[in-house]
Amino acid sequence: MKTKLLILSSLVSFAFLLQAQEISNGVMRFNEQRNPIYREIINIPEVNGYQVLKCDFHTHTVFSDGQVWPTIRVQEAWEGGLDAMAVTDHAERQRHEDFIKIDRNASYELIEELSKKNNIILIRGAEISRQTPPGHFNAIFIEDASSLIKDNANEKDLEAIMKAFEQDAFIFWNHPGWKPNVKGSYEWIPFVEELYKKNALHGIEVINGFGFHMKALDWCIDKGLTVLGNTDAHNLIGRGYDLSEEYVHRTMTLVMVKERTPESVREALKAGRTVAWASKYLVGKEEHVKNLVNACVKLLPSHFSQENQNGTKTNFYEIQNNSDLYFELELTSGKGTKKITLYPMSSQLISAEAGQQSISYDVTTSYVRSDKHLNISFSL
Ligand SMILES: [Zn+2]
Ligand SMILES: [Zn+2]
Structure with missing residues (x-):
């Protein structure tokens, strides 16, 4: 579809060239060289009456250790056909603090309006990043990211996550297998069990960018946690994914919602109605993958x-x-x-x-x- 569009637009441009280059006020414009800007449509039919939203709940910006300004995340989400996204800058990791004022809510607030204009559901989030193990946890649907930081060096990892829990956040364990050689990192450790028992763990990022953390899928199924797939993009999406290729898409979570609203996204995440989609793979609980395939x-x-x-x-x-x-x-x-x-x-x-x-x-x-x-x- 993409290739056809490109051929079409270059044909149009060629015809245009034959007529005349656009010249006005003594300036010639080479519009034929511009990148065609449009929003991709990812066709997925309704699944048993639920709309399937395309979501990425894990991205970074310059307000932690990312390479891009928050507005870029909205542009990429719009072009990539996403319905919902969260910017989840690390609460503890400000790489650019010598140049950018630390404000843990800035990446959300800078794009709140722009997301509305672009018809993207923006969810406020943060990544609570502790040593591995236990590792990193995303908290989304939070109220205030600045209160999630360590108040002092002695604060326990659990307290940091419980602060997000107190904000009624949806909390998921990120990339559990990202350091498989670190002892006890890719295991269902007592720390995670404690969160789970406190009802402060709601999902696991089973697919992180280009990696499928296979053991984590079984944990989700056995313990009734929500399956997520996200990019964890720090750089441009188009730098990580070869978007010029047909059928290439960013990793995402397909969320089956009653309505295209933030409340419905939250309800569906809590209910676990998700399938992670990365490369050509669909990963999730049998019931949801089955319903999706049947649709x-x-x-x-x-x-x-x-x-x-x-x-x-x-x-x-x-x-x-x-x-x-x-x-x-x-x-x-x-x-x-x-x-x-x-x-x-x-x-x-x-x-x-x-x-x-x-x-x-x-x-x-x-x-x-x-x-x-x-x-x-x-x-x-
Ligand atoms: Zn990071
Ligand atoms: Zn992380």
Whole structure:
């Protein structure tokens, strides 16, 4: 879709060049060289009556150790088709303090208005970044980021997070496997258990940028925590992701909401109605991945039946992907097409032996546990 647009816009520009360059008041403009600016649409149908919002709950700016001014985050979110985002600067880590006044609420306040203009739901957040272990925790839907900092060197890690809890924040454990060689860092440690028992841990960032922290998916499922996928962008999104390529998208959390409002995002996060989406993978609780796949993938009634020489019949079907997600399927039971690749907004032809009730496939581009793909059945 992107490539087509580019070809179209360069054709238009070429025709324009043939006519005349834009010259006014003695200045010639080379508009054909400009980057076309538009908001990407990521098509995902409603899932059982829920809208699917595209969200990133973990980004940084120059107000901690990021490389960009907060307004850039809004531009990127708008262009990348996001519905909601949080800027979550580290509460403790101000890399540019010699040049920028420390204000832990600034990154939110500087873009509050701009986000509204751009139709982006902006959620106030911060990253509470302690030694690893226990590691880093994001608190979103907070009221005031400045009160989350360590008051003194003796403050315990737990107290820092409980301050966010007192603000009624949604709290999730970030990138638990980011330092796998540090002893006790990629484990369900007593610290995390204590937070969990206090009901002060609500989710885990199972996908952080380009890394899927597989053990954390099992923790989410076994303990009823929300699965999240975020960029943790410190630099430009376009520096980390090759956005010139078709089908490349930033890592995000797909959130199934009743309405496109901050309250609904919060309700859905609390209820755990999320699927993390990164590269070609969908990662989440079985129920939600299943509902999402079922909303996107449809098998149409057979349009042709072929008589075979051995007396059997083969039925032909179209299988449709009505979304911008991407699926790879592998046959697990029944007789039919063994492997199916469903590109965004497209269909494929498959066949199956007549007389079967159903066939089943593993969606190999999905994970519903660290060692398990979603399995789906189609009735024939
Ligand atoms: Zn950082
Ligand atoms: Zn972090």
